[in-house]
Amino acid sequence: xxxxxxxxxxxxxxxxxxxxxxxxxxxxxxxxxxxxxxxxxxxxxxxxxxxxxxxxxxxxxxxxxxxxxxxxxxxxxxxxxxxxxxxxxxxxxxxxxxxxxxxxxxxxxxxxxxxxxxxxxxxxxxxxxxxxxxxxxxxxxxxxxxxxxxxxxxxxxxxxxxxxxxxxxxxxxxxxxxxxxxxxxxxxxxxxxxxxxxxxxxxxxxxxxxxxxxxxxxxxxxxxxxxxxxxxxxxxxxxxxxxxxxxxxx
Ligand code: PEP
Numbered sequence: 001x002x003x004x005x006x007x008x009x010x011x012x013x014x015x016x017x018x019x020x021x022x023x024x025x026x027x028x029x030x031x032x033x034x035x036x037x038x039x040x041x042x043x044x045x046x047x048x049x050x051x052x053x054x055x056x057x058x059x060x061x062x063x064x065x066x067x068x069x070x071x072x073x074x075x076x077x078x079x080x081x082x083x084x085x086x087x088x089x090x091x092x093x094x095x096x097x098x099x100x101x102x103x104x105x106x107x108x109x110x111x112x113x114x115x116x117x118x119x120x121x122x123x124x125x126x127x128x129x130x131x132x133x134x135x136x137x138x139x140x141x142x143x144x145x146x147x148x149x150x151x152x153x154x155x156x157x158x159x160x161x162x163x164x165x166x167x168x169x170x171x172x173x174x175x176x177x178x179x180x181x182x183x184x185x186x187x188x189x190x191x192x193x194x195x196x197x198x199x200x201x202x203x204x205x206x207x208x209x210x211x212x213x214x215x216x217x218x219x220x221x222x223x224x225x226x227x228x229x230x231x232x233x234x235x236x237x238x239x240x241x242x243x244x245x246x247x248x249x250x
Contacts, residue, residue: 004250009041009233011064026040026242034058036246039062040236041063044065047063063092066091083119089122090123090124093109097172110149110154124164127146127190129168157198160205165210173212173233173234177211181224194207206229208227213230214241215244218230
């Protein structure tokens with residue numbers, strides 16, 4: 001039985017005041033006994049603030065991106081070691097917005113994943129197809145290639161140290177959600193690929209669903225056998241919605 005993970009992706013949203021209010025509400029509502037792992041992935045400038053706000057919280061901290069390089073002359077970049085110093089446990093890599101707006105390809109995403117693992121953090125590796133790819137029957141090959149590049153770059157003995165997020169691009173921020181059956185079909189394919197790389201470890205990997213997950217669809221999505229939690233965008237910015245999704249993760 002895999003413990004579910006609900007991770008919020010704040011994207012480029014927030015402010016010192018808004019972050020403080022949001023995390024105060026989330027912290028206050030969570031008892032000591034939460035049934036799932038929880039994280040929020042904050043914009044880089046707010047990591048120090050969130051590290052302090054989450055110091056004695058059930059909520060772990062994550063970052064939204066990382067450099068593929070270890071250190072050096074890479075203006076504007078933040079290394080995995082730096083993120084670790086600010087208390088990050090998770091790092092999102094290969095989000096579709098980074099793939100499409102910042103031209104990140106499978107090789108770069110794989111390199112970033114390696115760096116995150118080297119620093120002892122957990123990468124949340126995002127994969128997902130566009131609407132055009134889905135409609136032309138390419139979903140399996142696209143997500144298979146995206147995950148395959150990562151699995152080829154990491155040590156097979158470390159497969160259980162990654163989290164995978166299946167995020168159909170057409171469902172992100174659009175209000176359109178994959179049906180539980182549609183999502184499960186892709187998650188089952190990803191599971192097969194993970195166990196094909198390392199049978200024991202692949203069975204342990206959490207595969208999150210992301211794409212307009214909301215309080216009213218979270219429970220049915222997370223009831224599917226290979227959906228082990230959610231990567232939540234818009235709904236993670238509202239404490240009541242985020243808490244309702246956490247409550248649905250059992
Ligand atoms: C995301 O950005 O990872 C995401 C899933 O966004 P939303 O929940 O807003 O669709």
